Amino acid sequence: MKLHEYQAKDIFRKSGIPVPLGELISSSDQATRATQIIPGPPWVVKAQVHAGGRGKAGGVKVAHYPYEVVTAVESMLGKPLITRQTGPAGVTVNQVLIEEGLEIERELYLSMVIDRAESVPAMIFSQAGGMDIEEVAAKSPHLILKEHVDTSSGWMPYNGRNLVYGLNPLPSPTAAKGLMHVMANLYKVFVTLDCSLVEINPLVITKDGRVIALDAKMSIDDNAMFRQKELLSLDDPREKDPLEQMAEKYNLNYIRLDGNIGAMVNGAGLAMATMDVIKMAGAEPANFLDVGGGANEEMITKGFEIILKDRRVKAILINIFGGILRCDVLARGVVAAAGRTNIRVPLIVRLEGTNVEDGREILKKSDLKFLVARDLSEAAELVAQQVSKTERI
Amino acid sequence: MSILLNSESRVVIQGITGREGAFHTRQMIAYGTKIVAGVTPGKGGQEFEGITVFNTVRACVQEKGADVSCIFVPPPFASDAIMEAASAGIRLIICITEGIPVLDMVKVMAFLKDLDAVLIGPNCPGIISPGKAKVGIMPGPIHREGNIGVISRSGTLTYEVVDQLTRVGLGQSTCIGIGGDPIVGSSFIDHLKRFRDDKQTKGVILIGEIGGTAEEEAAEYIKAEFNKPVIAFIAGQTAPPGRRMGHAGAIISGGQGKAQDKIEALKRAGITVQMNLGTLGRTALEVMGQDTARP
Numbered sequence: 252m253k254l255h256e257y258q259a260k261d262i263f264r265k266s267g268i269p270v271p272l273g274e275l276i277s278s279s280d281q282a283t284r285a286t287q288i289i290p291g292p293p294w295v296v297k298a299q300v301h302a303g304g305r306g307k308a309g310g311v312k313v314a315h316y317p318y319e320v321v322t323a324v325e326s327m328l329g330k331p332l333i334t335r336q337t338g339p340a341g342v343t344v345n346q347v348l349i350e351e352g353l354e355i356e357r358e359l360y361l362s363m364v365i366d367r368a369e370s371v372p373a374m375i376f377s378q379a380g381g382m383d384i385e386e387v388a389a390k391s392p393h394l395i396l397k398e399h400v401d402t403s404s405g406w407m408p409y410n411g412r413n414l415v416y417g418l419n420p421l422p423s424p425t426a427a428k429g430l431m432h433v434m435a436n437l438y439k440v441f442v443t444l445d446c447s448l449v450e451i452n453p454l455v456i457t458k459d460g461r462v463i464a465l466d467a468k469m470s471i472d473d474n475a476m477f478r479q480k481e482l483l484s485l486d487d488p489r490e491k492d493p494l495e496q497m498a499e500k501y502n503l504n505y506i507r508l509d510g511n512i513g514a515m516v517n518g519a520g521l522a523m524a525t526m527d528v529i530k531m532a533g534a535e536p537a538n539f540l541d542v543g544g545g546a547n548e549e550m551i552t553k554g555f556e557i558i559l560k561d562r563r564v565k566a567i568l569i570n571i572f573g574g575i576l577r578c579d580v581l582a583r584g585v586v587a588a589a590g591r592t593n594i595r596v597p598l599i600v601r602l603e604g605t606n607v608e609d610g611r612e613i614l615k616k617s618d619l620k621f622l623v624a625r626d627l628s629e630a631a632e633l634v635a636q637q638v639s640k641t642e643r644i
Numbered sequence: 645m646s647i648l649l650n651s652e653s654r655v656v657i658q659g660i661t662g663r664e665g666a667f668h669t670r671q672m673i674a675y676g677t678k679i680v681a682g683v684t685p686g687k688g689g690q691e692f693e694g695i696t697v698f699n700t701v702r703a704c705v706q707e708k709g710a711d712v713s714c715i716f717v718p719p720p721f722a723s724d725a726i727m728e729a730a731s732a733g734i735r736l737i738i739c740i741t742e743g744i745p746v747l748d749m750v751k752v753m754a755f756l757k758d759l760d761a762v763l764i765g766p767n768c769p770g771i772i773s774p775g776k777a778k779v780g781i782m783p784g785p786i787h788r789e790g791n792i793g794v795i796s797r798s799g800t801l802t803y804e805v806v807d808q809l810t811r812v813g814l815g816q817s818t819c820i821g822i823g824g825d826p827i828v829g830s831s832f833i834d835h836l837k838r839f840r841d842d843k844q845t846k847g848v849i850l851i852g853e854i855g856g857t858a859e860e861e862a863a864e865y866i867k868a869e870f871n872k873p874v875i876a877f878i879a880g881q882t883a884p885p886g887r888r889m890g891h892a893g894a895i896i897s898g899g900q901g902k903a904q905d906k907i908e909a910l911k912r913a914g915i916t917v918q919m920n921l922g923t924l925g926r927t928a929l930e931v932m933g934q935d936t937a938r939p
Contacts, residue, residue, distance in 0.1 A: 336886060365746050367856045367893070370753035370827045385899035402750050445745055448897075474892060475745035477720055504890040508882070519824060519890025520798020520853055523879040524921045530882045531920060539883070541890040544781070544799060545664075572800045572807070574769075574783045575667075603807065604783055627804065628922030 252471045253301045257348045258485045259467035262444070267436045268451075269429075269463045273350035275299070282324040285349040286317040293352030296323040298344040301490045303468070304334035310344070313352060320349060338509070345489055353463060357422070358453035360384055361434065363441045366399060372441060374398045374406075374434060376414040380453035406438035422456060429462030430454075444482065445475030494538075494557050501553040503542060510535025512634060513558035513567040513596075515551075517542050517576045525570045528627060532635040537564045544575045551584025552591075559592050566597045566637040568630060571604070578602045578610025586617040597622065597637050601630040646773030646818040647793070647838040647845070648736055648762065649712065653777055656681040656701060656710035656734070658717055658725050660692050664740070665716035668781050669693065672714075675784040677777040680708040701732040714770065714779045715739040722766060723748035726829075730761040738779050739765035739829070746892075749827040756829070763829025767891065769799040769821035780821065782806075790815015792932060793839040795832050796851035797824050797858070797891070801879060801921075805851060808925030814932060817845040824891030826855070832862035836870055847873040847932040849924075850915075852906055854880035855894045859906040867913035873931050875916045877924060878903045 254262075260270040274285040286294060291314075298310035305311050310332045312323040324347050331341030358380035366373040376396045379387040388395055396417045398410050411431035415422070422430065433454065441449050450468040457463060471482055488496055498505030504519065508526075512534045516522035519541045526536040538561065542554045558567055571581050581602065598621040602610045614621060624630035655672070659665040660682025670693060673679055681704035682692055688699035696708070704710040713734045717725040722741040729737045744766050756763060764771055770780010775789035786803060788810045796802040802821055809816060820835050822828050832850060839845045848870075852859035859878065866874055881903040883889050885896040896902050910917050916931055918924045 364898075365750070365826055367826045368858075368861065371750055372747075388899065401754075402747075403754060442747060445747055447746060472746050473888075474719060474743045475747070478745070506884075506887050506889065508884065516800075518798065518800025519894060520796070520801030520851070520879050521804055523853060523883055523889050523894065524801050524804070524877075526882045527879065528921055536882055539887075539889055572803045574800060574803055575781060604786070604803065626922060628920075631920075631922055 252473055252476065252482070252486055253490070254469040254471070254485055255299045255301065255346070255487060256297065256467050257299055257346070259469035260464065262440060262469070263464055263467055266440045268433050268440070269461060270467070271350040271353060271463060271465065273348050275346055275348050276324065277328070277346045279321060279324045279328055282321045282349065283317055286320050289349055290351045292316065294320050295350045295352055296320060296327070297348045297350065298327045298332050299346040299348055300332055300342045300344055302332070302334045302336040302342055304336050305332065308332055308334040310334065324349070342490060353455065353465070354458040355455045356458045357456040359455070360452045361437065361454045362448065362450035362452070363437055363446070364448055369399055371402065372400045372438070374400065374410070374414065374438065376417070378418050380455070384452065400438060402442070406435050411435060423460055425460040426456045426462060429460070433462050433464070445472045445479050446470065447472045494560060498554070498557055501550055503540065503550060503554050503557070505554070505557060506539040507561070508536050508538055510537045511563050511565040512638070513537045513561060513564040514570065515540050515542060515554050515558060515567065516570045517544060517546065517572065521570065521572060525568065528631045529568065529634055532631040532638065534634055534638040537561055542576070546576050546580070548580055548584040548587060551581055552588040555585055555588035556592055559588070559594065564596055566599065566634065568634055569598070569600045570627070570630060571602050573602065573604030573607060573610070577606040578604060579606045579613060582610040582613035586613060586619060589617070589619050594619070599624055599630055599633045599637070601627065645842055645844050646776055647835070647842050649771050649773045649777050649779060649818065651676070651678070651776040653712045653736070653779070654678055654680045654708065654710050655712045655714060655779055656683060656704040656708070658683045658701065658713055658715045658729065660684055660695070660697060661687055662716055666692065668716065669695070671784070672778055675778045677779060680704070680710050701728050701734065705732045705734065710734065712736040712779060713738065715741060717741055719743035719745070723752050726752050726763060727755050730756055730759050735761055737761055737763045737829070738768070738770045739763065740768065740770060740781060741765070742767040744825065746826055749825065753827060753829070762834070764820060765823040765829060767825040768823035768828070769802060771818065771820045773818045774816050782819070782821070786810055787819065788815040790817065791844055791846040792816045792928065793842070793845040793848040794819035794851070795835045795848065796821050797853050797893070798851060798879065801851055804921065805849060805877070805924055809849070809928055812925040812929045814925070814928055817842060824893050826893040832858055833865045836862065836865060840870055840872065845872065847875070849928060850874055850876045852876065852878045853891070853894050854883050854889065854896050854903050855891070855901040857900060860909040863909040863913040863915060866915060875918055875924070875928055875931055876910045877918045877921060878906045
């Protein structure tokens with residue numbers, strides 16, 4: 252689960268990680284009042300969306316007069332913000348954060364992630380702050396410092412020293428102390444809230460030697476939500492695609508993509524591979540949908556309905572390798588969904604595995620029109636044929 | 645010989661009386677797996693399908709000589725179950741559970757460091773040595789005893805591949821699903837090492853997917869030390885960055901974990917990378933050769 256910047260900063264503030272003074276607003280008539288509460292000028296106006304790359308997309312603006320704050324807020328609120336991470340339609344900005352501007356001496360980068368290869372949390376620190384860290388990693392890897400943490404001892408002062416004394420030039424003693432303080436608290440936040448990522452880019456040292464998190468990005472491990480229930484209220488469904496939201500409600504793994512071939516598959520790996528098969532057949536997948544190993548008829552019906560709701564879908568490929576999920580259950584679900592919705596696109600079905608004969612029989616006996624693929628290669632061919640037909644139309 | 649699991653393996657099921665545990669225990673018995681005990685805390689002394697249920701894994705080891713464990717315990721309690729099995733002296737732990745918090749797995753991995761136990765999973769279909777035993781949730785009948793080793797991060801995708809192998813006449817020595825989570829107990833390399841030393845295994849199919857760098861590391865290892873033919877398949881070439889594709893570990897993040905990078909790393913190591921999943925079986929037959937079809 253992703254958090255907004257302002258939510259992450261609230262958590263930082265309570266956890267001893269300094270952040271700029273700020274005010275969250277959701278309508279432009281609150282903007283002037285915000286400039287009276289928040290020290291400035293200058294002020295920084297920041298669109299609150301989950302997608303990264305806001306700065307370059309006009310989602311972060313500096314204002315020197317209260318009227319500039321109002322103009323900046325009006326340019327963002329209620330309007331779509333299109334960044335490199337959002338797709339062409341962008342995401343609507345519902346909230347804006349107005350913050351005090353700071354006199355910055357130095358911009359750094361600090362984050363904490365799980366190092367998958369080492370199976371431990373790792374803190375990443377770099378003096379190349381305010382930049383795209385992936386680019387830094389590619390061009391100047393020597394500027395990136397990494398510190399693995401032994402979770403039985405927790406974050407130790409030496410971990411902090413290893414990072415802070417790796418800076419060149421060295422920071423002032425006050426700033427060094429501030430940095431180590433932020434690092435220790437960042438580790439605490441990471442482990443107590445079951446984060447999968449916490450990123451501060453930039454972490455700044457101000458002219459008066461303070462260390463402040465200018466930005467904040469935080470994701471919580473979805474698998475840990477059962478013990479982080481108080482964070483559930485921070486979820487912002489407005490950031491999600493409506494079809495993805497619907498899928499979530501039925502425990503389906505659905506991700507909307509840009510293509511026009513819908514796919515329904517059991518199992519995440521096979522679902523990804525099926526998307527790839529569609530692409531190799533010369534088409535683009537419209538979605539990832541893993542109905543899961545233990546899907547019931549209801550889940551299949553809902554999954555199929557979600558695909559049908561997507562108006563861009565020109566053909567649907569159902570690829571099921573029945574293990575725990577039996578083919579007869581799948582077939583009944585599809586027939587049930589077809590009964591409720593008008594299917595206006597060709598349906599390609601590939602069934603294999605447990606109770607496959609029953610499944611095929613159920614489909615055959617229904618008045619559903621569909622093409623049967625005996626194996627994955629044939630499924631790909633049928634998809635390709637459908638694509639060329641659509642193109643001719 | 646197969647690797648890790650054979651017909652002599654004595655299996656305990658942790659969470660035997662739960663819905664999933666019960667269903668799959670029956671399936672495993674039907675396949676011929678030697679299930680010697682079950683564990684459900686508080687239900688010690690009961691019986692399930694003629695199998696004695698114990699309160700602790702330790703009791704199963706002491707009284708029934710269990711040496712392999714299969715875990716169907718819900719996510720909040722699964723890390724505890726893994727550690728219980730390892731501390732009781734179980735040598736092979738298979739954790740099927742999906743949804744264990746990553747930080748719990750960090751603790752588990754630190755715990756296992758000084759023990760001899762091998763952990764497969766979590767979030768995996770398990771392990772099968774066809775004709776000998778299966779411990780997990782994979783459909784038994786699609787497998788056939790033979791000479792191909794299979795290691796995979798996925799479940800149903802593995803079934804697809806195994807089914808193709810069996811259909812072209814290539815049986816399998818052992819198939820292992822290592823799991824779809826960001827942190828898993830054992831890696832491609834851990835099992836490649838075992839397949840290298842296994843006489844029955846003549847070649848290996850490696851099924852990877854987006855996220856992490858396990859495939860890149862495997863490529864390095866294969867190039868340096870693995871002398872049997874390998875065919876790799878990587879799922880997720882069309883997966884968008886930043887999105888979790890079903891598996892908790894299947895995510896391209898921080899520029900890492902792209903399918904293309906993995907494919908290139910494998911090709912650079914001289915490994916055959918199958919691009920079209922539909923024809924993997926046929927490719928395997930060409931690369932591994934007919935003679936590997938006989939056990």
